[in-house]
Amino acid sequence: MLEETCSQAPVQAPAPSKRRSLLRRWRGRLAVLACQLALLVALLALWQFATSSQALAFLFGSPSEIWGMLVKMQQDGSLLQDASVTGMETLLGFLIGNVIGTVLGLSLWYSRFVSKVMQPFIVALGSIPIVALAPIVIIWFGTGLASKLAMSTLSVVVVALVIAYKGATGVDDDQINLMRTLGAARRQIFCKLVVPASLRDIFAGLKLTVGFALIGAILGEFMSSSDGLGHAIFKAGSLYIIPKVFAGVVVTIALALFLSFLVGRLERLLMPWHNFN
Template sequence: MKADTRDEIRPDIRAGANPEKPRGSSRWTKLRATLLILATQVVLLALLLGFWERATATDKQAAFMFGSPSAILGFLAQMSRDGSLWRDTYVTGLETLLGFAIGNFFGTLIGLLLWYSRFVSRVVEPFVIALGSIPIIALAPIIIIWFGTGLISKVAMSTLSVIIVALVTSYKGATGVDPDQINLMRTLGASKFQIFRKLVVPASLTDIFAGLKLTVGFALIGAIVGEFMSSSEGLGHAIFKAGSLYVIPKVFAALVATIALALLLTFLVGRIERLLMPWRRIR
């Protein structure tokens, strides 16, 4: 009798416990939410541009001070036709990528290696804080004296803008590893290097990629500041030159290109994160 009762109840339990939603329905829900967010963003941007265009069309002083979306679009088209837009974007993008890669490589490496010694990390802590507190623009004259006015000085500025942030975020990730997991691996006979390679580094990836997304903007700022100080090409040079001539719409046109470059680099970092950390994909 008991066996029969279990056999009768078991199908009901299986049918009622944790029913899984169809995979197609879940994908449609995600797609619908993404489209809704995208549509809202487009509407907000259109409202902003419409208000901006209307305000500058009826006020000449506002048009001089803030430009207008139509004038900005005109300068973007002009810069695209004469090739300056693509040339300046390429130069700034190269400087940003090199500074981003170099700064994050050495910053992340040092931050992770500081996990090995609490004594060393405490010794270097005030030096890291001191370096991180220096405004990057204050270093520009020294960088130009050391490396000249070419590509290397812009890459150096971009690297210095990134390295401290990368160091701090990676060190935070390494020291935030669960001590119980470390002790468990020690009891199983793992060496310190094995703990570092198989536990600390993978557990730090979340903080490392958070730092990567953050340092995209810092790397771009460093490159732009370097171009402000001394350059004959690049988006920073275009912004500085247009600003000195009071051509505000052209300044905004170069800023639009800068924003597009930052969004592209952030997107690429996100794609790399999805490849290396597939379990972190947004649900």
Template structure:
């Protein structure tokens, strides 16, 4: 009884006072607000300086256009629907490739945990495939899957499957070996250890790979649109560049940035849903 009371007192003593927690939360809120404010100031300052340079003649509008021209073109393209449709096509290709590549790579990476021998055999081939630039595979993928959306999804999948595989496998290898031995001594099967320990412990590695793969899958989709497509932001940028339409090129680039930010935010929401308990612990 005395030991239980002591344990409760020690546990209570380790908890920071409510006033301290409130001060910490208030300081974090102030810092987050300051970070956002500085980011907005930098962005506004950049576009203001760019616009001033274009209007004063310090910057060539033929080479760099201007924010006002890009904005006017964006409104026109949104009104006629071409920009929205292009972003939709590229977004669907990216999202589909991201989901397929992440799930496939994660399943293969975690599956290699079952057999260390198989993992050592496959390591050379995984590294060899990961060293191939996606651009080099583009013509083959177009021949195999055609010029439709399937080839873009395939390139987006190839762009992120290796990263997901390596991260998932590394996360599985980081599982506490003493814990697995303890569970084995209690009669736990390998499948039980895999489902109850390996998968939860590797979740942070899988999410980290997903954050990287958002950009990789977008690159794969755009490369596919560069090689052969009639729609999408990659096709828009390619045609605009061929016609020396700098404003349209920049509009496509900014649209890709916004699309990447939206997809990253989606991954962040998934992370909070899956790893909320870890984030709360931090």
């Protein structure tokens, strides 16, 4: 009777063990964050000490001068203006390039023959240095927003295509054959198996192409622009204002980290079944 009662009782993980697991997880994250902050502070302190001489300060700037330049740029409004312009160019190029590249990469799964035919052309496009296309892009699209979008998009599209195709072709053949035996059409296999199974690779590509999109936008601003972080960095460099150059670089890094954070949040939203610990 006792054995029967025990067998009918639901088996549940004790709540204290879940709390301990959650606590250990948060402790691990806080430890990583503390180490990252300590390393950053140590590097900044070493940088500040190394640039105590005027010669090194002229060549590399100092954290205090860079901070003062950031405050000055914030006060005159150029910081927000340049960051918003570059951020808009980066975001639009990132979205356009990834949409085109991902759609083309997943579409190549439909035909291995077509993918083999296109492979050398894709490799050729991916091997072209994006900076070499800048003069042509300016001739085609002018010196306005369109040329920066084109540079940012071109920096992203081939990488997104290759990663999406890799994810699509990496789907387990046994799962595909199982769906075929169950009567699934090719379109159903693509929508219900290939695309969901490729999401992990696609989001890995999204995190990678954030930097590529930002580099493309900055290069476009280097070539021809009247505003944006690339224009500010190029102008400050030509005038040997090193703290402003590094200030622009710091804002660029912050913008890349923010966009990467948004991609990570989107990944958690669209892939709730994946373990992100």
